[in-house]
Amino acid sequence: GESVGLHLPTLSVQEGDNSIINCAYSNSASDYFIWYKQESGKGPQFIIDIRSNMDKRQGQRVTVLLNKTVKHLSLQIAATQPGDSAVYFCAENKGGGNKLTFGTGTQLKVEL
Amino acid sequence: DAGITQSPRHKVTETGTPVTLRCHQTENHRYMYWYRQDPGHGLRLIHYSYGVKDTDKGEVSDGYSVSRSKTEDFLLTLESATSSQTSVYFCAISDYGQLNEQYFGPGTRLTVT
Numbered sequence: 001g002e003s004v005g006l007h008l009p010t011l012s013v014q015e016g017d018n019s020i021i022n023c024a025y026s027n028s029a030s031d032y033f034i035w036y037k038q039e040s041g042k043g044p045q046f047i048i049d050i051r052s053n054m055d056k057r058q059g060q061r062v063t064v065l066l067n068k069t070v071k072h073l074s075l076q077i078a079a080t081q082p083g084d085s086a087v088y089f090c091a092e093n094k095g096g097g098n099k100l101t102f103g104t105g106t107q108l109k110v111e112l
Numbered sequence: 113d114a115g116i117t118q119s120p121r122h123k124v125t126e127t128g129t130p131v132t133l134r135c136h137q138t139e140n141h142r143y144m145y146w147y148r149q150d151p152g153h154g155l156r157l158i159h160y161s162y163g164v165k166d167t168d169k170g171e172v173s174d175g176y177s178v179s180r181s182k183t184e185d186f187l188l189t190l191e192s193a194t195s196s197q198t199s200v201y202f203c204a205i206s207d208y209g210q211l212n213e214q215y216f217g218p219g220t221r222l223t224v225t
Contacts, residue, residue: 032212042216042218043202043204044155045216046213046214049212049213097211098160100157101157101171102155103154104153
C-alpha cells in the first residue's frame with residue numbers, strides 16, 4: 001500500500017556536523033511533504049514543509065530536498081546541536097487538505 | 113504547546129471501561145485532531161474536526177468516537193477500552209491556510225489493563 005517510510009531508525013552525529021535524515025515515499029500524488037521534530041516527552045513540532053512542485057526549500061539551519069524521480073525526501077540540519085536530538089518524522093499531505101500521514105520516525109542522537 | 117492542554121495526562125483503566133480524553137485549545141483554531149502514537153507506527157490519525165459538530169474519521173477510527181460542541185474542546189471517547197488501545201494520545205490543532213503546520217498538545221499516556 002502507499003506509505004511514507006524512513007530509511008534508518010537511528011542516526012548518530014557529532015556536534016557541529018551536518019545531519020541528513022532521509023525518507024522514502026510512494027504516493028506520487030501527495031501535494032506536500034512535511035518534517036516534524038519530537039523531543040522526548042513532548043508532542044511533535046512542525047519544522048518545515050515543501051510543496052511537491054519544488055525541489056528544495058530552506059529554513060533556519062534546515063534544508064529539505066525533494067527528489068521526485070526516486071521518490072525521496074531528506075532533511076538536512078546544518079551545524080547540529082545537542083538541542084537537535086529528537087525523533088524526526090516525515091509526513092505527507094495527500095490531497096492538500098488537513099490530513100497528514102506520518103512515517104515511523106528517525107532518532108537523531110547528537111554526540112558531544 | 114501553543115495553548116493546547118490535554119487531560120488527563122496519564123490514565124490507567126481496565127478493559128471494558130469507557131474512557132474520555134479531553135483536548136482544550138485557547139487559539140481559536142478551526143481544525144482539531146486526535147492521533148495515537150505507538151512504537152513502530154509513528155503517529156496515526158484517529159479522528160479530526162473541521163468545525164463545531166463537524167468531524168470525520170481518520171485511518172484508525174474503530175473503537176473511538178469524538179465530539180466537538182465548542183470550538184475550544186475536542187473529546188475522544190473509548191466506549192469500551194481494550195488493551196490494544198494502550199497508547200500515547202496526542203491532540204493537535206491547525207488553522208486556515210496552515211494545514212501542514214499542526215500544533216500538538218503534550219499527550220496523554222493511556223494504559224488499559
